[in-house]
Amino acid sequence: MANPFSDFKYADGLTVVGISFCTAIVCEAISWILIYRTNSYKNLRSSIDKASKKLETMKTESNKINVKKSKTKKIDRVETSLKESSRDLSLFKFKSGGVVALVLFVVFGLLNSLFEGKVVAKLPFKPFGLVMKMSHRGLQGTDPTDCSMAFLYFLCSISIRTNLQKFLGFAPPRGASGGLFPMPDPKTS
């Protein structure tokens, strides 16, 4: 039976996306078994959520009225407790995330061996700097719009895994995460 995608010049791109998607599901399944279903994780997550909400309420109230020294101390205590819980959560995930890291390493190695030196997609823009280094990794020629497996895999990893974690409810709690570019949970990726 003929491959329905064989007519596409850049069908390899679809293969990369497909493998990334399957890898994301496998990784989340492993993470669920090793991390998310454990009582330690649930308790830590719950304490972070509670501390975050409490901190928000306390900060909102302190903005509205003159703050007593004792209130400020209380806010500091809750903040410290939140940071400690977040740190414990990260450490817990780090210990269990080794298996997932191994899976990702193997998959990337497999993709690399399959698509090294191949142009898997065509970029609709001209990249530059670090993006160019990643998108043109291992490719011959000087066409900046040639896209290597590494860049496509990077895009797949971030977009698919972040949204899958969000959809399944495994995204890190807002109280523990932050920053301009929230990545998919690094301990499980």
Next chain:
Amino acid sequence: MKEGKSAKLNHQQQHQNGHLSPSKFAKLFDPEASWDKDQLGDVLHWIRQVIGLVCGLIWGAIPLVGGIWFILFLVLSTSFIYGYYAIVLKVDEEEFGGHGALLQEGLFASVTLFLLSWTLVYSLAHF
């Protein structure tokens, strides 16, 4: 004091019920609805992802080529999100961590999703 509080709670519940107990979908367009930080963050995240995916699919299909269209996507996506929470929902951004916190919800994931869909559709449809 307790009676006063429960009366106030009843009144609020009645007000909500009197506001026709909005379904989850109706809540998305209801400026009277109250939002939890996590709820609003999740909604903004998913809206960003839909915008990223749809823009990527359309711009890859036309195709629209060039870095300027990436900038345009950023402007469009950010404007939409801002318009949604500031004008449609009329939330007080200070209660949710400020404009920065709301505008960055799902931003990076939507950018990568946009680039992925834009690149894939462009590659498959035009070569």
